[in-house]
Amino acid sequence: MDLAYGPRxxxxxxxxxxxxxxYGARAPRGGSMxxxxxxxxxxxxxxxxxxxxxxxYGGYGAEPDILESRIIAEEFIAAGLPMxxxxxxxxxxxxxxxxxxxxxxxxxxxxxxxxxxxxxCQGYSEPGAGSDLASLTTHAVEDRDDFLINGQKIWTSSAHxxxxxFCLVRTEPDKPKHHGISYLxxxxxxxxxxxxxxxxxxGQAEFNEVFFTDVRxxxxxxxxxRGQGWQVANATLKYERGMLGDPNQAGTRFKQLVExxxxxTVDGHRLIDSPVWRDRLLKLQxxxxxxxxxxxxxxxxxxxxxxxxxxxxxxxxxxCELNNQLAAFAIDALGELGVLYDGSPHLRAGGNWQxxxxxxxxxxxxxxxxxxxxxxxxxxxxxxxREPKLAS
Amino acid sequence: MDFALTDDQKxxxxxxxxxLERVCPLDRVRKAAADKELYAADVWAALAEVxxxxxxxxxxxxGVGQTLLDAALAAEMLxxxxxxxxxxxxCVMAPLALMGSGSPAQQAEWLPRLAxxxxxxxxxxxxxxxxxxxxxxxxxxxGKLSGKALFVLDAGGADLFVVADKAKGLHLVRGxxxxxxxxxxxxxxxxxRVGELAFDHVEAEPLAARDGAATLGRxxxxxRVVLAADILGAGGRMIEKAVSYAEERKQFGxxxxxxxxxxxxxxxxxxxxxxxxxxxxxAAYAFDAAPEEASLMAxxxxxxxxxxxxxxxxxxxxxxxxxxxxxxxxxxxxFKRIGFDRQMMGGPERVRADxxxxxxxx
Numbered sequence: 025m026d027l028a029y030g031p032r033x034x035x036x037x038x039x040x041x042x043x044x045x046x047y048g049a050r051a052p053r054g055g056s057m058x059x060x061x062x063x064x065x066x067x068x069x070x071x072x073x074x075x076x077x078x079x080x081y082g083g084y085g086a087e088p089d090i091l092e093s094r095i096i097a098e099e100f101i102a103a104g105l106p107m108x109x110x111x112x113x114x115x116x117x118x119x120x121x122x123x124x125x126x127x128x129x130x131x132x133x134x135x136x137x138x139x140x141x142x143x144x145c146q147g148y149s150e151p152g153a154g155s156d157l158a159s160l161t162t163h164a165v166e167d168r169d170d171f172l173i174n175g176q177k178i179w180t181s182s183a184h185x186x187x188x189x190f191c192l193v194r195t196e197p198d199k200p201k202h203h204g205i206s207y208l209x210x211x212x213x214x215x216x217x218x219x220x221x222x223x224x225x226x227g228q229a230e231f232n233e234v235f236f237t238d239v240r241x242x243x244x245x246x247x248x249x250r251g252q253g254w255q256v257a258n259a260t261l262k263y264e265r266g267m268l269g270d271p272n273q274a275g276t277r278f279k280q281l282v283e284x285x286x287x288x289t290v291d292g293h294r295l296i297d298s299p300v301w302r303d304r305l306l307k308l309q310x311x312x313x314x315x316x317x318x319x320x321x322x323x324x325x326x327x328x329x330x331x332x333x334x335x336x337x338x339x340x341x342x343x344c345e346l347n348n349q350l351a352a353f354a355i356d357a358l359g360e361l362g363v364l365y366d367g368s369p370h371l372r373a374g375g376n377w378q379x380x381x382x383x384x385x386x387x388x389x390x391x392x393x394x395x396x397x398x399x400x401x402x403x404x405x406x407x408x409x410r411e412p413k414l415a416s
Numbered sequence: 417m418d419f420a421l422t423d424d425q426k427x428x429x430x431x432x433x434x435x436l437e438r439v440c441p442l443d444r445v446r447k448a449a450a451d452k453e454l455y456a457a458d459v460w461a462a463l464a465e466v467x468x469x470x471x472x473x474x475x476x477x478x479g480v481g482q483t484l485l486d487a488a489l490a491a492e493m494l495x496x497x498x499x500x501x502x503x504x505x506x507c508v509m510a511p512l513a514l515m516g517s518g519s520p521a522q523q524a525e526w527l528p529r530l531a532x533x534x535x536x537x538x539x540x541x542x543x544x545x546x547x548x549x550x551x552x553x554x555x556x557x558x559g560k561l562s563g564k565a566l567f568v569l570d571a572g573g574a575d576l577f578v579v580a581d582k583a584k585g586l587h588l589v590r591g592x593x594x595x596x597x598x599x600x601x602x603x604x605x606x607x608x609r610v611g612e613l614a615f616d617h618v619e620a621e622p623l624a625a626r627d628g629a630a631t632l633g634r635x636x637x638x639x640r641v642v643l644a645a646d647i648l649g650a651g652g653r654m655i656e657k658a659v660s661y662a663e664e665r666k667q668f669g670x671x672x673x674x675x676x677x678x679x680x681x682x683x684x685x686x687x688x689x690x691x692x693x694x695x696x697x698x699a700a701y702a703f704d705a706a707p708e709e710a711s712l713m714a715x716x717x718x719x720x721x722x723x724x725x726x727x728x729x730x731x732x733x734x735x736x737x738x739x740x741x742x743x744x745x746x747x748x749x750x751f752k753r754i755g756f757d758r759q760m761m762g763g764p765e766r767v768r769a770d771x772x773x774x775x776x777x778x
Binding site for chain 2: 025026027028029030033091094296299302303306307309310311313314315317318320321323324325328330334335338341342395397398399401402403405406407408409410411412
């Protein structure tokens with residue numbers, strides 16, 4: 025155990041701090057896409073976005089170095105600067121293409137994606153294929169040089185403004201379900217695609233339903249071979265689960281809760297002066313610290329190439345659950361203020377806690393439900409037997 | 417940046433684990449419990465031989481001169497094997513008392529014997545760490561102690577006691593000091609000995625070479641981390657036992673481990689316990705490398721691992737069904753070990769209250 029960075033990384037840390045001091049004022053303050061792209065461009069030039077993507081695909085071309093990534097994230101958080109653009113294209117498709125795409129696909133898609141010029145959505149879940157994703161039925165048949173796609177996807181975040189989709193379709197209906205799937209890339213402007221926003225319990229449409237009717241996609245737009253889409257999809261899921269359990273978010277939320285407990289008053293008394301609220305806050309603090317140190321332990325295992333085993337499989341389950349518990353604390357601490365919403369007078373933090381509490385439930389379910397995570401932990405992590413298959 | 421154990425630490429932990437597997441199987445634990453042994457002397461001798469007793473004692477006093485993290489790793493193994501040996505007080509807290517506030521003569525007299533496992537030291541700090549019950553408390557006046565101390569850790573067969581008085585002064589009291597009445601407190605956990613000490617103007621040597629209150633704080637921090645590590649080991653072993661039982665036991669024509677109702681319990685246990693390991697490693701590391709955070713981290717490690725340990729203890733027992741409840745299987749030794757650890761040096765509510773105070777929230 026030695027948590028000091030050492031001279032090389034201390035120098036890198038200084039470099040990031042200098043960047044923050046010099047360019048921090050140029051960080052985008054609202055949600056304009058143009059401003060986000062400009063900031064992204066600046067980050068790409070300095071290697072603070074797409075840092076390890078090879079230069080020929082528009083990246084910065086640095087050697088993968090987990091510690092450098094961590095320092096960038098820490099310093100950006102400390103300086104209150106937004107990280108580069110994220111989203112399913114940058115976080116999930118790009119690493120998948122780097123691992124499994126053809127040279128032509130990498131050349132065509134990675135650069136515009138990391139520059140934020142092409143936005144992607146993910147066409148995985150279907151009404152009848154949730155946890156049992158491999159039973160998906162959206163199908164593609166060959167028609168001359170094209171695939172002809174019919175079917176429906178659901179829970180497709182950002183489909184309403186995405187340019188492209190990476191999509192799982194059944195191309196080999198006669199093969200066992202895991203061997204009949206292909207992974208296709210196509211434009212959301214292709215004729216035959218209809219996007220219907222799906223309003224969730226938050227009151228907003230974070231997701232969509234996407235309908236495909238005779239959607240024509242060139243056969244060359246497949247990643248991997250026909251029937252190998254499941255392996256490609258699993259590569260993508262690995263990146264998604266890494267993204268969903270991030271303990272730094274919990275650390276940031278916890279600080280806000282302490283601040284809330286020190287400023288909110290009931291009958292003129294601060295919440296933090298009540299032993300009941302303090303005790304609940306402390307229980308959460310232990311969990312937040314445990315997950316942060318756990319993150320450092322897994323980070324070290326990645327650096328040294330050691331297999332963390334079951335310790336690595338619990339992050340999505342525990343991280344998402346913890347975030348939800350943090351939001352739940354805020355709502356209880358606010359009491360009746362915690363049920364206000366939608367621009368009401370007396371609303372705190374713009375209703376973010378209420379929205380997070382509900383949206384986090386979506387994250388507990390999405391990306392592999394808590395129950396699927398427990399299957400993974402017990403089967404892959406503890407070596408317990410699978411549920412026997414029903415005789416069909 | 418390196419959040420991991422060194423090869424030496426892994427090897428030390430492995431050596432202690434293998435020694436315990438050899439000398440401390442469940443039958444040996446049962447015998448110690450049945451015979452009300454003060455501690456399992458043969459197990460203790462085998463552990464002392466591989467250096468477990470002197471892990472944190474400086475080399476100049478015959479120890480190994482390692483960190484609290486090393487002691488925590490050893491404690492994890494002791495919890496794993498529910499080893500009936502004096503460790504938390506005798507090998508961690510008492511040496512820290514001597515190292516922190518002992519005179520050179522006191523250190524020279526006791527540290528080498530403690531490090532070799534030749535002497536056992538009990539620690540009487542419950543009134544400070546957990547709060548006084550039943551009128552306990554020790555008063556010091558003109559070099560003599562009066563009053564009583566409850567829940568004295570590793571009291572069985574102790575040659576020496578480190579005693580905290582009400583004013584947080586520390587004292588050394590010989591096990592055979594005139595006026596000292598020792599009695600054993602029977603607890604649910606037959607693998608450790610706690611005692612009650614009654615003092616009637618007992619001769620004591622002050623541990624006053626340096627500020628006693630600061631040393632006392634360090635002792636309690638270290639004790640909390642080590643007890644948390646003991647829970648980690650005991651809980652980890654309970655999960656392993658639950659998993660292997662669920663893979664053998666058949667009902668409805670299939671092993672019960674193939675039922676999600678059962679295997680999800682196992683997943684929940686390991687998902688809760690693994691982050692505790694990370695928290696304990698950090699708390700132990702902070703004790704030596706980041707003293708300003710040490711008390712807070714020790715408090716969190718103790719409270720959170722205790723909560724998790726309680727969850728694991730009952731859940732692993734449930735996975736074993738009726739068998740988990742029997743003496744025959746012996747799972748209850750781990751269950752009770754965790755229950756004991758949870759309350760010593762402050763139960764979760766008490767320790768979290770300390771954590772609040774440490775952050776200026778009170």
